[in-house]
Every structure is written in C-alpha cells, then in structure tokens.
Amino acid sequence: GNSVTQMEGPVTLSEEAFLTINCTYTATGYPSLFWYVQYPGEGLQLLLKATKADDKGSNKGFEATYRKETTSFHLEKGSVQVSDSAVYFCALSKAAGNKLTFGGGTRVLVKP
Amino acid sequence: DTAVSQTPKYLVTQMGNDKSIKCEQNLGHDTMYWYKQDSKKFLKIMFSYNNKELIINETVPNRFSPKSPDKAHLNLHINSLELGDSAVYFCASSPQAAMNSGNTIYFGEGSWLTVV
Numbered sequence: 001g002n003s004v005t006q007m008e009g010p011v012t013l014s015e016e017a018f019l020t021i022n023c024t025y026t027a028t029g030y031p032s033l034f035w036y037v038q039y040p041g042e043g044l045q046l047l048l049k050a051t052k053a054d055d056k057g058s059n060k061g062f063e064a065t066y067r068k069e070t071t072s073f074h075l076e077k078g079s080v081q082v083s084d085s086a087v088y089f090c091a092l093s094k095a096a097g098n099k100l101t102f103g104g105g106t107r108v109l110v111k112p
Numbered sequence: 113d114t115a116v117s118q119t120p121k122y123l124v125t126q127m128g129n130d131k132s133i134k135c136e137q138n139l140g141h142d143t144m145y146w147y148k149q150d151s152k153k154f155l156k157i158m159f160s161y162n163n164k165e166l167i168i169n170e171t172v173p174n175r176f177s178p179k180s181p182d183k184a185h186l187n188l189h190i191n192s193l194e195l196g197d198s199a200v201y202f203c204a205s206s207p208q209a210a211m212n213s214g215n216t217i218y219f220g221e222g223s224w225l226t227v228v
Contacts, residue, residue, distance in 0.1 A: 032214035038153075043202060043221035051214035087153055098143060098206055098215055099168055102155040 002027040006090045006103035013080055013110050021075040021106045023064075023090035031094035033057075033066055033073040038087045038105075047075075047088070080110045115139050116220040118203045124226045125193060132189045133223045135203030142208040143167075144186035145217065146178060149200040158201075161186055162208065193227045200224050 006023040013019060025031065035047040035057070048057030053068035064075045073090060090103040118135040125131050137144060145168075146158040160168035164180040175191045190197060203220040 034216075036219075044155075044204075044219040046216050046218070049214065049216060089155065093214065093217075098217065099157050099160060100147075100155075100217055105153040105155070107153075 002031065002092060002094060002101045004090050004092055004101055004103035006088075006106050008104065009087075009107035011106060011108045013108070015082055015110055015112055016079045017110075019075075019077045019080045019084070019108065021088055021090075021108070023073045023075065023103060025071050025073065025090075025092050027071075027092055027094050029094060030068070031092040033064070034091045034093065034100070035062070035064055035073070035075050036089040036091060036102075038089065040086070044089070080108075082110045082112055084108060085110045116203055116205055116218050118201075118220040118223050120223060121221065122224045122226075124228060127193055127195060127227055129193050130189070130191045131193060131225070132187055133201055133203075133225070134185070134187045135220060136185050137203075137205040137218070138184065139205055139218060141205040141218075142183055143206045144180065144183070145204040145206075146186065146188050147202040147204060147219075149202060149222070151199070155202075159186075159188075190225075195227050198225055198227045 003026045032051045034049045036044045037047045048059040050057040050066035056065045062077045087105045091100045116137045143162045145160045159178045161180045177189045180186045200222045206215045206217040
C-alpha cells in the first residue's frame with residue numbers, strides 16, 4: 001500500500017538557520033505530494049504541493065521538489081523564523097477518492 | 113469567512129455518551145472527509161463522501177456514523193464513546209475526487225474530543 005516516511009522530530013533550530021525535513025514515499029505510479037503545516041492549537045493548512053515529477057512547490061519561503069528517482073519530497077527553507085515553529089506533515093494522494101496518506105509529522109521548534 | 117468550519121472546537125464528555133461533530137464547507141466542493149489525529153499527531157482518514165455518497169470507509173468501528181444531508185455538510189456521530197476515542201477530528205473538503213487526483217484538500221480547524 002501507499003506510505004509516507006518523514007524524519008522524526010523534534011527539530012530545534014535557531015532563527016535564520018536552514019531547515020530541511022526529509023520525506024520519502026512508497027506508491028505505485030505517480031502520486032501527488034503535499035506538505036501541510038499545523039501551528040500550535042490550530043488545524044492543518046496546505047503549505048505547498050507538487051503533482052508530477054520534477055515539479056517544485058513553493059510557498060512562504062518553503063520549497064520542495066518532487067523527485068521520482070529517489071521517491072522523495074524534502075521540505076526546505078533557507079532562513080527560519082520563530083513563527084515557523086509548527087508540526088509539518090508530508091502526504092501523498094493516489095487513490096480513487098483523493099485520499100491523503102500522511103507521514104507521522106515532524107515538530108519544528110525555532111528559538112530566537 | 114471560514115471555508116471549512118466544524119463545531120464544537122472542544123468537547124469533553126463521559127464514557128458511554130453519544131456526541132456529534134458538525135461540519136460545513138462553503139467552497140462548493142463535492143467531496144468531504146473526516147480524519148482522526150491521535151495523541152501522537154498521527155493522521156488517518158476515517159471517511160470520505162462524494163456528493164453525499166460514501167466512497168471511503170477505513171475500517172472505522174460502527175459506533176462512528178457519518179451523515180451527509182447535502183454536499184456542503186458532513187456530520188460525525190459517535191455512539192457509546194470510549195476513552196480511546198479521545199483525539200482531534202478534522203473535517204476536510206476538496207473538489208470532486210478522481211483517480212490520481214492532485215486536488216488540494218482543505219481542512220477545518222479540528223474538534224478536540226476528550227473522553228473521561
């Protein structure tokens with residue numbers, strides 16, 4: 001079946017540091033890939049997505065590139081802020097019904 | 113205006129009670145979902161409805177019964193609540209579901225259910 005694996009947290013960084021969260025997936029064919037973010041006490045928000053190989057999704061300074069050859073969709077940001085502290089979820093969609101399969105989430109804590 | 117809204121946001125109830133969580137979307141989407149997030153933040157789909165018709169039921173106990181009176185609403189009713197039902201329940205919606213769909217799924221803010 002489909003699955004998503006992402007690095008376990010928490011990831012603790014200082015402000016302006018570089019952030020990478022690794023995400024790999026298992027699925028047949030070509031899934032669509034997503035990053036969602038959950039700020040403390042809030043719901044899930046779409047951060048970015050990519051629907052085909054080599055596509056790059058970007059939003060709010062975050063980027064992720066759909067790598068078919070390595071089945072990966074790593075999330076990066078060049079300079080994090082305290083406000084980026086949140087839990088980040090990698091997910092894929094590839095099934096009738098548009099079902100999302102989520103990774104386990106990675107908590108990121110950015111310190112001033 | 114909130115695109116996907118669910119109520120209540122917080123619910124504390126005793127074991128054995130029956131409770132409902134309501135969800136409404138004003139995005140004009142055809143497909144709605146319920147996801148469950150456990151205490152370890154793990155997210156998993158429970159149900160999906162397309163135009164009021166059930167299309168995904170992920171081995172959820174039959175104490176959980178979704179109801180979709182129209183395509184803008186998907187309510188979740190839970191009978192005989194158990195301690196293990198404590199979780200955050202997210203409602204979501206997307207444009208019409210399709211095979212290999214890249215449609216974005218929009219989530220509500222979650223309903224924090226605590227069973228004591």
